[in-house]
Amino acid sequence: MSELSAARYGKDNIRLCKVHRDEGTNIHTVTEMTVCVLVEGDINSSYTRADNSVVVATDSMKNTVYLLAKQYPVTPPELFGSILASHFIELYPHIHVTRVKVVTHRWTRMTIDGEPHPHSFLRDGAETRNAEVVCKRGTGIFVKSGIQGLLVLKSTGSAFYGFIKNDYTSLGETSDRILSTEVDANWEWGLFNTLGDVERNIPLFDMGWESARNITLQTFAKDNSVSVQATMYKMANKILEAVPEVNNVDYSLPNKHYFEIDMKWHNEVKNTGKDAEVYAPQSDPNGLIKCTVSRTKTSKL
């Protein structure tokens, strides 16, 4: 015997670009994104009884994303994700949950002859600003925001010592190393009851993103890091402090190792410790350090 214990489907990798043209100034703004929409609900018969009468075609989902992008603002991504997620719940009574992920790609305005250019942009890095929205009928809208692909490196101000040493240990202690990672950070907001609630809080989302990004960069640069673990914990706590509406922060940080190269075999060339200048960047394996830091609920009793 078997049963269908979970089912969701939708369209992934829906790419779109929206150009906003300010009529007064003729300044353009470009937003490019990749969207995933997944729905859940009374759809089991499409799997178990080949019943397509309950199926919203994924092609129609793609059309919906394009049309709603035309009709509504696409920024901040948390808002557009909420508009999309609510739409499917409202239009289709048998759909009870929608999961939308919006990944916004960077198009940063060019500076030309010292001036911001009205309609030319550059891709300054693979970093994305993301929003994951889950809309549940009768429950509300759950929003998680994030940054992915933000590649950073510091050439000092990072140490790693005091770790467990035994028969399996070959790593030496260091008081000064290169630290590099690709930031994957996410922060969860409290539940929004309705789309109207999300709309009333629009400024929060840009503020949250700016705080999270600034705190990540500032802490990375300024912290005298004793480990990735300790530094990321500081980052997460600072975001919780700065943005009271955020309940949880998680980080996933690869430790992108840069190995010193011993050159003493060649005429006693010194290239380790305080003499290190030429390093070998490692593509794999890499450390992978994760954490979630949650706001503890203070008892009202």
Ligand SMILES: O=c1[nH]c(=O)c2[nH]c(=O)[nH]c2[nH]1
């Ligand atoms: O910051 C670090 N944390 C670790 O857990 C670890 N493990 C390791 O080999 N190097 C590092 N660096």
